[in-house]
Amino acid sequence: xxxxxxxxxxxxxxxxxxxxxxxxxxxxxxxxxxxxxxxxxxxxxxxxxxxxxxxxxxxxxxxxxxxxxxxxxxxxxxxxxxxxxxxxxxxxxxxxxxxxxxxxxxxxxxxxxxxxxxxxxxxxxxxxxxxxxxxxxxxxxxxxxxxxxxxxxxxxxxxxxxxxxxxxxxxxxxxxxxxxxxxxxxxxxxxxxxxxxxxxxxxxxxxxxxxxxxxxxxxxxxxxxxxxxxxxxxxxxxxxxxxxxxxxxxxxxxxxxxxxxxxxxxxxxxxxxxxxxxxxxxxxxxxxxxxxxxxxxxxxxxxxxxxxxxxxxxxxxxxxxxxxxxxxxxxxxxxxxxx
Amino acid sequence: xxxxxxxxxxxxxxxxxxxxxxxxxxxxxxxxxxxxxxxxxxxxxxxxxxxxxxxxxxxxxxxxxxxxxxxxxxxxxxxxxxxxxxxxxxxxxxxxxxxxxxxxxxxxxxxxxxxxxxxxxxxxxxxxxxxxxxxxxxxxxxxxxxxxxxxxxxxxxxxxxxxxxxxxxxxxxxxxxxxxxxxxxxxxxxxxxxxxxxxxxxxxxxxxxxxxxxxxxxxxxxxxxxxxxxxxxxxxxxxxxxxxxxxxxxxxxxxxxxxxxxxxxxxxxxxxxxxxxxxxxxxxxxxxxxxxxxxxxxxxxxxxxxxxxxxxxxxxxxxxxxxxxxxxxxxxxxxxxxxxxxxxxxxxxxxxxxxxxxxxxxxxxxxxxxxxxxxxxxxxxxxxxxxxxxxxxxxxxxxxxxxxxxxxxxxxxxxxxxxxxxxxxxxxxxxxxxxxxxxxxxxxxxxxxxxxxxxxxxxxxxxxxxxxxxxxxxxxxxxxxxxxxxxxxxxxxxxxxxxxxxxxxxxxxxxxxxxxxxxxxxxxxxxxxxxxxxxxxxxxxxxxxxxxxxxxxxxxxxxxxxxxxxxxxxxxxxxxxxxxxxxxxxxxxxxxx
Numbered sequence: 001x002x003x004x005x006x007x008x009x010x011x012x013x014x015x016x017x018x019x020x021x022x023x024x025x026x027x028x029x030x031x032x033x034x035x036x037x038x039x040x041x042x043x044x045x046x047x048x049x050x051x052x053x054x055x056x057x058x059x060x061x062x063x064x065x066x067x068x069x070x071x072x073x074x075x076x077x078x079x080x081x082x083x084x085x086x087x088x089x090x091x092x093x094x095x096x097x098x099x100x101x102x103x104x105x106x107x108x109x110x111x112x113x114x115x116x117x118x119x120x121x122x123x124x125x126x127x128x129x130x131x132x133x134x135x136x137x138x139x140x141x142x143x144x145x146x147x148x149x150x151x152x153x154x155x156x157x158x159x160x161x162x163x164x165x166x167x168x169x170x171x172x173x174x175x176x177x178x179x180x181x182x183x184x185x186x187x188x189x190x191x192x193x194x195x196x197x198x199x200x201x202x203x204x205x206x207x208x209x210x211x212x213x214x215x216x217x218x219x220x221x222x223x224x225x226x227x228x229x230x231x232x233x234x235x236x237x238x239x240x241x242x243x244x245x246x247x248x249x250x251x252x253x254x255x256x257x258x259x260x261x262x263x264x265x266x267x268x269x270x271x272x273x274x275x276x277x278x279x280x281x282x283x284x285x286x287x288x289x290x291x292x293x294x295x296x297x298x299x300x301x302x303x304x305x306x307x308x309x310x311x312x313x314x315x316x317x318x319x320x321x322x323x324x325x326x327x328x329x330x331x332x333x334x335x336x337x338x339x
Numbered sequence: 340x341x342x343x344x345x346x347x348x349x350x351x352x353x354x355x356x357x358x359x360x361x362x363x364x365x366x367x368x369x370x371x372x373x374x375x376x377x378x379x380x381x382x383x384x385x386x387x388x389x390x391x392x393x394x395x396x397x398x399x400x401x402x403x404x405x406x407x408x409x410x411x412x413x414x415x416x417x418x419x420x421x422x423x424x425x426x427x428x429x430x431x432x433x434x435x436x437x438x439x440x441x442x443x444x445x446x447x448x449x450x451x452x453x454x455x456x457x458x459x460x461x462x463x464x465x466x467x468x469x470x471x472x473x474x475x476x477x478x479x480x481x482x483x484x485x486x487x488x489x490x491x492x493x494x495x496x497x498x499x500x501x502x503x504x505x506x507x508x509x510x511x512x513x514x515x516x517x518x519x520x521x522x523x524x525x526x527x528x529x530x531x532x533x534x535x536x537x538x539x540x541x542x543x544x545x546x547x548x549x550x551x552x553x554x555x556x557x558x559x560x561x562x563x564x565x566x567x568x569x570x571x572x573x574x575x576x577x578x579x580x581x582x583x584x585x586x587x588x589x590x591x592x593x594x595x596x597x598x599x600x601x602x603x604x605x606x607x608x609x610x611x612x613x614x615x616x617x618x619x620x621x622x623x624x625x626x627x628x629x630x631x632x633x634x635x636x637x638x639x640x641x642x643x644x645x646x647x648x649x650x651x652x653x654x655x656x657x658x659x660x661x662x663x664x665x666x667x668x669x670x671x672x673x674x675x676x677x678x679x680x681x682x683x684x685x686x687x688x689x690x691x692x693x694x695x696x697x698x699x700x701x702x703x704x705x706x707x708x709x710x711x712x713x714x715x716x717x718x719x720x721x722x723x724x725x726x727x728x729x730x731x732x733x734x735x736x737x738x739x740x741x742x743x744x745x746x747x748x749x750x751x752x753x754x755x756x757x758x759x760x761x762x763x764x765x766x767x768x769x770x771x772x773x774x775x776x777x778x779x780x781x782x783x784x785x786x787x788x789x790x791x792x793x794x795x796x797x798x799x800x801x802x803x804x805x806x807x808x809x810x811x812x813x814x815x816x817x818x819x820x821x822x823x824x825x826x827x828x829x830x831x832x833x834x835x836x837x838x839x840x841x842x843x844x845x846x847x848x849x850x851x852x853x854x855x856x857x858x859x860x861x862x863x864x865x866x867x868x869x870x871x872x873x874x875x876x877x878x879x880x881x882x883x884x885x886x887x888x889x890x891x892x893x894x895x896x897x898x899x900x901x902x903x904x905x906x907x908x909x910x911x912x913x914x915x916x917x918x919x920x921x922x923x924x925x926x927x928x929x930x931x932x
């Protein structure tokens with residue numbers, strides 16, 4: 001990643017981007033980074049897009065209520081065979097064969113007659129929830145284990161690094177593929193369907209976390225290894241500051257930059273990973289996701305392009321915006337990109 | 340007979356345009372002509388030609404070319420001729436690779452299959468009460484692998500070999516050879532019990548004599564199964580562990596390479612002689628079966644029709660949107676027709692004991708929405724069903740016990756029935772597969788429909804891999820099972836005893852194919868009685884019994900009959916529907932170079 005926290009800690013505050021008439025002293029590296037971000041038009045645009053999509057996800061139930069649309073086959077109040085052409089499975093009103101239909105702005109899904117917009121909003125909600133939760137937990141794991149490993153050295157370090165390598169060597173997709181049926185068979189009893197979908201949701205997050213905390217852990221450990229030899233840490237040790245305090249008050253603030261960057265770049269990765277797993281059929285049952293929608297829509301590409309376009313473009317916009325934003329954040333935090 | 344793959348249960352699809360069996364209100368595609376044709380699906384009962392002789396020539400047919408066959412679910416099961424009992428493997432083996440006592444031949448003028456001799460010189464001769472059959476094996480047939488002549492001994496060996504139920508657990512022989520041949524019910528098989536000898540089949544020169552324990556008038560039909568063909572008696576060759584990797588060839592093609600779940604390549608058998616075969620031809624240079632291909636990919640290759648796509652065919656049904664495109668773009672490259680299968684919902688009669696509840700279920704089941712969700716093509720591969728026995732079985736007349744029409748459901752009627760049975764909110768527990776999107780969508784539709792009909796719907800999740808075992812488990816906590824069955828040959832004897840004959844699941848821990856767990860002594864006795872009747876009376880008797888059971892007990896309700904919606908490239912000729920199986924007519928295929 002090429003960020004050195006030592007440089008950040010010591011870096012002289014660049015005079016070039018300081019607005020006129022302001023004091024040069026007293027600004028932390030984070031403040032500088034935020035200032036630079038604010039001046040980055042691309043970053044701002046991406047930020048707006050992400051916020052908009054997040055709002056869509058958060059307020060999906062409200063929007064669906066307002067528009068009177070429903071996201072799952074179980075909730076639709078009408079009979080699918082009444083609104084679909086029985087021979088082709090395509091909707092009798094709205095896209096693809098008829099004009100815009102205000103009641104269902106993105107049309108109805110073929111075969112199931114679920115509203116495409118409602119499904120998209122709820123899918124976005126699931127995707128964002130999974131990605132956010134997975135990012136938070138994998139960052140937490142990675143940072144804590146990295147801090148402990150780097151600071152303790154000795155046997156603790158060796159054990160943690162061994163575990164890290166062990167997890168790194170385990171194939172992610174294989175793990176996910178193996179886990180899914182085990183969970184399902186565990187809940188293969190009547191009346192447990194409601195629990196199953198929740199368990200699947202959280203096990204999906206769990207799988208994503210379990211297989212993604214390692215790189216951050218290694219990164220943090222490397223940073224800590226070099227930081228712990230620095231004078232301010234040694235001084236704290238000499239003064240008898242407790243280890244916990246050294247870890248979280250002395251070391252962690254110096255690691256904000258790599259953590260922010262790693263987080264902002266892992267969010268889009270989780271969005272795509274969730275979609276990919278849902279597409280492979282090892283995601284969640286009963287809750288709409290973008291990956292499932294894409295899987296369903298691919299067969300209909302030629303006769304009903306909008307059905308596929310909507311989720312694909314949404315996921316593209318989300319991942320692209322998150323990635324560009326992540327890149328901008330990295331640039332903003334990286335002292336070597338200062339002009 | 341079982342469907343192409345054990346997984347297909349709900350998501351399978353078939354084709355044919357029919358509308359008016361059982362007086363359903365037709366949607367659009369039912370001309371009188373089609374209706375008549377559909378009534379004859381799988382109807383080989385009246386078509387037999389004991390004197391058919393080779394060689395068969397197709398006028399204008401050219402030799403050469405390789406036929407590529409694309410399939411997703413095909414050839415996943417064993418290809419040992421002693422064990423094949425799935426539609427696709429049976430069809431491929433008996434169409435191209437292995438010969439048996441008798442076989443079917445496609446008749447282009449009637450679009451029906453005709454029963455003709457194969458290795459036997461005729462359709463067999465029987466004594467008065469069908470307890471002894473004699474087949475004379477024709478000379479001049481050679482093994483493709485070593486060029487040595489196929490003897491009556493080899494045929495008898497093959498027929499005896501398959502009667503080992505423990506070695507060939509998914510085969511058909513336990514249902515027929517073991518059940519009907521004299522001493523078959525006690526014979527454990529040459530591998531399970533190597534010391535024992537089976538005396539039901541005797542060989543004298545070129546003549547094979549089969550003695551039956553009970554009358555078996557359907558023997559010539561049973562003779563079409565690859566199990567009733569030759570297997571080399573050399574123990575090292577026919578060892579069950581290895582023979583399934585390379586069964587020896589007697590037909591026009593032999594196995595060049597076989598990679599389970601990947602590819603099956605066939606090349607010409609140099610020792611096959613057209614003059615000895617009344618139905619098969621050998622025009623293409625070979626066949627290349629590419630397995631586990633994605634359905635979307637197959638459909639795009641078929642639609643594009645370029646390069647090797649022109650010499651390709653698929654026996655998977657097209658997906659619904661692709662079918663509509665193909666119908667507009669190149670209707671001549673569609674292979675449509677019937678397949679003799681019925682899908683049904685089988686309430687567990689041990690648990691749902693009230694007939695009114697079962698009837699209510701048949702009114703609440705959302706046929707239309709399930710067909711929509713499954714991507715089936717109405718009146719092409721999902722045809723409104725009434726009788727358990729599909730159209731085409733001899734003597735079949737449509738009956739309608741409940742008066743339900745076509746694919747219509749009526750939640751109000753279901754509620755009324757439930758009320759009168761004092762069972763409002765009756766809980767229906769059924770399986771669905773979480774990793775199969777079609778199954779999940781079907782589940783959603785069923786839950787909605789049943790809830791509207793006054794039931795409490797409880798879907799039970801399972802995975803595709805665990806599904807067959809969960810469904811076959813007699814003590815699983817579910818009370819409805821979704822199932823399907825196909826004719827082994829056009830006779831009620833392949834339907835009622837297998838689907839509705841008692842199996843005593845509590846004690847035997849097996850449904851067999853009787854997923855409704857229906858068991859009734861009187862019905863069993865009637866089935867046995869019918870099998871001893873004169874052949875010409877049997878057809879009507881089976882149909883009458885089918886109707887009688889449905890009227891009196893209503894053990895299950897049919898959801899739809901199947902058909903096929905297959906496609907082929909523009910250079911593939913002679914690809915028609917073998918409506919005894921719903922598979923391509925391999926024996927007539929040639930490549931127009």
